[in-house]
Amino acid sequence: MLLVIDAGNTNIVFAVHDGVRWRGNWRIATDIQRTSDEYAVWLLALLERSGLSPHAIRRAVIGTVVPAALYHLRRFCRDWLKREPLIANLELDWGFEVRMDQPTEVGVDRLLDGLAAHTLYGGPALIVDFGTATTFNVVGGDGSYNGGAIAPGINLSIEALHLAAARLPRIAIGRPQSVIGKGTIAAMRSGIFWGYIGLVEGIVARVKTEFGAPMKVIGTGGLAPLLAEGTDIFERIDPDLTIEGLRILAGRNPARSGTERPLEND
CATH class of the missing domain: 3.30.420.40 (ATPase, nucleotide binding domain)
Known part of the structure; x- marks a missing residue:
């Protein structure tokens, strides 16, 4: 399964996709002081209530417009899911041209x-x-x-x-x-x-x-x-x-940033 994390200025959305459909979609208020452990306490409980195992999450992707939130979100993926998340940025293969001055x-x-x-x-x-x-x-x-x-x-x-x-x-x-x-x-x-x-x-x-x-x-x-x-x-x-968009981007970049490789044997 794929975990997507969309971190906006007001809320952060966590959603799980099993390759066919979305299995869960949850949101929490954006707080740059919230730690990776706090994300874990909150999200792992929601996964359990939805009948989903964190061990089934094989990939993770993060998109954020709040740079200060990225550190703890990345640490959550590394420490609790044992996955190196893909970070949405212009270094990835988007499949289209960005026709902007900057x-x-x-x-x-x-x-x-x-x-x-x-x-x-x-x-x-x-x-x-x-x-x-x-x-x-x-x-x-x-x-x-x-x-x-x-x-x-x-x-x-x-x-x-x-x-x-x-x-x-x-x-x-x-x-x-x-x-x-x-x-x-x-x-x-x-x-x-x-x-x-x-x-x-x-x-x-x-x-x-x-x-x-x-x-x-x-x-x-x-x-x-x-x-x-x-x-x-x-x-x-x-x-x-x-x-x-995060789901599609992860599909276009399956091997970037070690997205599909666990950080340790599982």
Whole structure:
């Protein structure tokens, strides 16, 4: 089995794939102080509850946009799984060209979204990833990564609104019953939800015009299903696109970094 670890700014997702399907998917808040032993206590218990043995994990791959989290995640794989994890970076075989002025500046999550989208759904494609930041990622018909746009994530916007305005409370995101709110919280929910729909629709329309060719629009990230309720621009919603990208990347690089070799006899 393959363990994929997607470490984002807000959450870290651990998922196990048996070669045919995903067998488990769990998330924990990102904390760069969390040790490898703490990851082990948490994840090994979840594996046991799911009827999965850590000894069945033959490979591991890590993708992270939080460099400070990498050390303990790598130590977890080495110490507790006895596997040397594959680390997603530009030194690997991605199977496509990164057409950026500074390719090393591109977040690995954006490249993973592009890899998964092209492999699973073809291209050209525009992937909208609703995470800590909302990213718009353009993939060419040949799978090449062609850049995009980055906007503040919806939860960041909610938190900024609460912190900057003394009388505005912290709210939860949800689709409002109407655009015209009859109270402060209803008005905030309307502004956040429909404001984000307007942002996404506007950027998608401009990207399509600038790209100059038909393209699929794919939504991913935990909030993608909710926001898709307010617009018809998405042809597909795939909340697991990033971990699919890690799975596909591991398949393209089976022998890199000792991924398939145990660190000791087992």
